[in-house]
Amino acid sequence: MLVVKGLEVTYGGVAEGLRGVDLTVEDGQLVTVLGSNGAGKTTLLRAISNVLNAFNGVVTGGSIDWDGLNLVRTRADRIVGRGLIQAPEGRGIFGRLTVEENLRVGGFLRSRADQKTQQDHVLELFPDLSGRLREHAGLLSGGQQQMLAIGRALMANPKVLLLDEPSLGLAPKIVDDVADVVRRINQEGTTVVLVEQNASMALSMADYAYVLENGRVSLHGPGPELRDSDEVRRLYLGQGAEEALDAAAVAGQGLGDGTKEQA
Ligand SMILES: Nc1ncnc2c1ncn2[C@@H]1O[C@H](COP(=O)(O)OP(=O)(O)OP(=O)(O)O)[C@@H](O)[C@H]1O
Ligand SMILES: [Mg+2]
DSSP: OEEEEEEEEEETTTEEEEEEEEEEEOTTOEEEEEOOTTSSHHHHHHHHHTOGGGGTEEEEEEEEEETTEEGGGSOHHHHHHHTEEEEOTTOOOOTTSBHHHHHHHHTTTSOHHHHHHHHHHHHHHOHHHHTTTTSBGGGSOHHHHHHHHHHHHHTTOOSEEEEEOTTTTOOHHHHHHHHHHHHHHHHTTOEEEEEESOHHHHHTTOSEEEEEETTEEEEEEEHHHHHHOHHHIIIIIHHHHHHHHHHHHHHTSOOOSOHHHHO
16 A cells, blocks of 8 residues: 655755645555646656656655555665556657667566566557567657557556556547556556546546645545546536536547646
8 A cells, every 4th residue: 555644845945846745545546646737746756756856856744655665765766676667757768769678678677587478468458569569669659659658667567557647648549548558457456546637537447536736635535526526627627628528428438638738
């Protein structure tokens, strides 16, 4: 279980990234963190992965505990080694490396045999990548790059997977594909923390959801409850999106990737 308590983060000694965040993720859950630009979503993931120092940020209060491990005091590489893996914002794939080389980077802490098993699993999840192993990753489409970013994180065989806005910049159909894969990864037993601005996509699959605003949790509750909450619709999905959400609910499908543009 991952337990964040009263977490405060400051950047450069002045800017407040988080101002007292509480969050709990039980093993096997899919938990989403929603919030608009600058709300503190990425900051929260950076704090959990203990990579804030690379961004001139520091935890100034509170705690992060993962199964008895104090993550604020554990080196980032040890956290990765224990199986808590983050797929960063903006995909962060290596464009000059091939698809296969990118995957290998993700699995570098594992034995060769493990790498082979994981790569087979990743290619089964993302069949689109299997015919492109020798292509340069920079030549892939946005959706394929996102799949590769998730695939690379999976190469480390995570117990907990942190995903930072995987739907960003993708067409609605591709967002659905990404959502399907995230759901499947979770169903196979991996705990998932999904940071999103696409509330409709995220709430369609989340066991539990948090809304961040200005570095604080403004709302939290079970995914379906938040999806139906007027507060979330008003605060987060906005007026136009609210109507679209109703229409999508009637049509029995997700809203897709439209929320960011409308925000
Ligand atoms: N490296 C940094 N230096 C200074 N301030 C930062 C840094 N990174 C983030 N911040 C500030 O911390 C706050 C939270 O930013 P964060 O990137 O966590 O938001 P976010 O919710 O991920 O936003 P987005 O949806 O745009 O990715 C913002 O006010 C931001 O300006
Ligand atoms: Mg972010």
